[in-house]
């Protein structure tokens with residue numbers, strides 16, 4: 001998804017980090033605890049949260065942890081009727097799934113055409129049974145919610161909490177903080193935003209941050225600093241353990257290394273991510289149909305080709321990109337855009353790589369006009385041709401040697 005500096009892998013592989021046993025007593029693991037503590041402080045600074053747990057192994061796991069915190073928060077106040085979580089229809093699929101797994105009823109609210117939450121439809125579902133809302137801002141169409149402060153007030157006024165899906169924090173870095181928008185709980189996908197390569201199943205980490213009045217609910221142990229010494233603390237109302245030991249520690253080391261490498265430059269990250277995306281958007285909008293024609297943030301969503309007469313679909317374009325050696329973007333998400341192609345270049349791409357991508361996308365649009373069959377039957381230059389996707393899921397062939 002982005003530039004993942006190899007030096008971070010080397011740092012995570014230093015023997016002191018790599019070989020440390022998870023049962024090492026804290027007094028002999030001060031360096032490792034310092035890494036967790038420092039990372040906690042740096043993430044608190046960029047998000048406006050108070051404290052983090054590093055226990056969750058992925059973004060979706062972080063969502064579950066956040067929802068368990070919401071649940072326990074209401075239970076301790078003996079407010080048992082709060083059984084509902086609001087999720088917009090533009091949300092990432094893990095949001096409603098996590099809410100359901102945590103035992104909540106999911107209330108879907110409709111989006112406006114640009115994917116932002118429709119305030120009237122939000123107001124119509126508010127009641128004292130609402131435990132909270134899960135939001136992504138900028139939303140999955142890459143559009144910033146202009147009414148975020150109104151929304152957070154509406155939810156807090158009825159006694160609910162706001163959960164921020166911070167899987168892709170890039171656009172906010174150095175520009176805004178979820179804590180300033182009124183969010184109470186957030187998860188980050190450090191494997192998307194802070195330089196752990198992801199895909200192929202991990203390892204990742206989904207640290208969860210909370211505002212001060214919720215920090216006693218975090219899974220334990222958390223690392224605190226007292227008299228120049230790092231110690232473990234079991235938070236008073238902790239939701240309990242959510243995984244073995246301290247999560248994917250090596251991913252936390254990489255996050256720490258990345259944040260420190262950036263240092264002060266982190267203030268440019270969000271702006272660069274947004275600039276890169278709008279450059280792609282403006283360069284491709286004569287060939288590809290914009291789902292929303294507005295200034296976007298970290299990602300832009302196209303609804304397939306503008307000229308659909310050739311019958312070339314988003315899936316065909318993604319397959320044809322493989323022939324040109326380009327990793328295709330996310331397709332058919334968000335669900336509210338029929339032929340969705342979601343492109344997120346992030347801040348680390350250079351103008352050269354962006355121009356290369358634009359050129360290939362334009363070549364494919366031209367092929368679709370002049371020789372659509374070549375796109376529809378792509379890929380042509382890969383080891384295997386177009387897969388039967390159902391069969392690939394039911395009977396996966398995961399090794400080259402198993403190919404017939």
Ligand SMILES: *Cc1c(COP(=O)(O)O)cnc(C)c1O
Pocket residue numbers: 058059060061092094136165167168189204206
């Ligand atoms: C990737 C993503 C998730 C899920 O994260 P995982 O680490 O894959 O579990 C949740 N929400 C959004 C917006 C995402 O992009």
